[in-house]
Amino acid sequence: MKNNQLPSFWVVIPAAGIGSRMRSTIPKQYFTLGNLTVLEHTLACFLDHPQLLGIVVCLSKDDQCWSELSVSKHPLIQVAEGGGERADSVLSGLMALSEQAKPDDWILVHDAARPNLTREDLDKLLFVVSKDTVGGLLATPARDTLKQIDSQGRVIKTLDRKVIWQALTPQMFHFQQLTCALQHARKMGMIITDEASAIEAMGFSPLLVEGRSDNLKITHPEDLQWLVPYLVTTK
Ligand SMILES: Nc1ccn([C@@H]2O[C@H](COP(=O)(O)OP(=O)(O)OP(=O)(O)O)[C@@H](O)[C@H]2O)c(=O)n1
Numbered sequence: 001m002k003n004n005q006l007p008s009f010w011v012v013i014p015a016a017g018i019g020s021r022m023r024s025t026i027p028k029q030y031f032t033l034g035n036l037t038v039l040e041h042t043l044a045c046f047l048d049h050p051q052l053l054g055i056v057v058c059l060s061k062d063d064q065c066w067s068e069l070s071v072s073k074h075p076l077i078q079v080a081e082g083g084g085e086r087a088d089s090v091l092s093g094l095m096a097l098s099e100q101a102k103p104d105d106w107i108l109v110h111d112a113a114r115p116n117l118t119r120e121d122l123d124k125l126l127f128v129v130s131k132d133t134v135g136g137l138l139a140t141p142a143r144d145t146l147k148q149i150d151s152q153g154r155v156i157k158t159l160d161r162k163v164i165w166q167a168l169t170p171q172m173f174h175f176q177q178l179t180c181a182l183q184h185a186r187k188m189g190m191i192i193t194d195e196a197s198a199i200e201a202m203g204f205s206p207l208l209v210e211g212r213s214d215n216l217k218i219t220h221p222e223d224l225q226w227l228v229p230y231l232v233t234t235k
Pocket residue numbers: 013014015016017018019020021022029058082083084085086087089090111112113114217218219
């Protein structure tokens with residue numbers, strides 16, 4: 001689709017995690033894949049987009065790596081201090097835009113740990129969700145049979161996978177609506193693991209846009225082995 005059919009947008013990149021499930025000495029967003037760090041791969045998908053207004057990268061207050069990257073000097077990138085949870089980091093990133101973003105500006109929140117987003121999926125999300133009144137997210141339909149377990153880890157039922165989708169990122173919402181939703185979730189003490197769930201808690205139903213299942217979030221050590229071939233050949 002043509003760029004003039006796509007909305008302009010801001011990006012918030014939560015990159016303040018410690019990667020505990022990776023069991024590594026450095027945060028996974030700074031692993032090197034090919035010739036770039038995971039975070040640089042993630043940023044690359046947005047930085048040459050003609051509709052990009054700017055990016056906020058949310059960093060841990062103890063981050064020692066960001067300033068070593070040449071991309072840290074990019075004129076379209078600013079940083080914000082992340083928080084204890086991912087939702088806190090995202091809210092901090094939104095606060096950093098409070099003097100720049102207009103209430104109805106589109107915000108895309110994308111995990112630093114998802115370096116394999118394609119331009120095709122990004123533009124598909126922008127095109128489809130820009131026509132929606134609520135906002136939405138990339139997601140992929142469940143491919144495996146899914147089981148619900150009890151507290152002992154025993155199967156209590158098999159879920160209907162025709163109605164189960166796995167949320168990905170970017171997740172795309174209007175600046176004011178997303179800010180209010182995350183502030184509401186924080187005030188209510190809700191456990192929020194993605195932006196859409198904060199929007200849902202306000203009574204809205206975000207739109208799902210099917211994305212590639214290889215838009216992987218690096219979470220466990222074995223996730224890396226699948227990612228390197230993609231990043232070396234397609235980035
Ligand atoms: N307080 C936090 C926690 C996570 N994130 C970011 O949110 C994304 C998705 O989170 P996750 O995969 O859980 O990353 P970590 O929290 O680092 O991993 P873990 O849960 O294994 O510690 C990552 O890019 C991570 O850097 C963040 O900005 N601030």
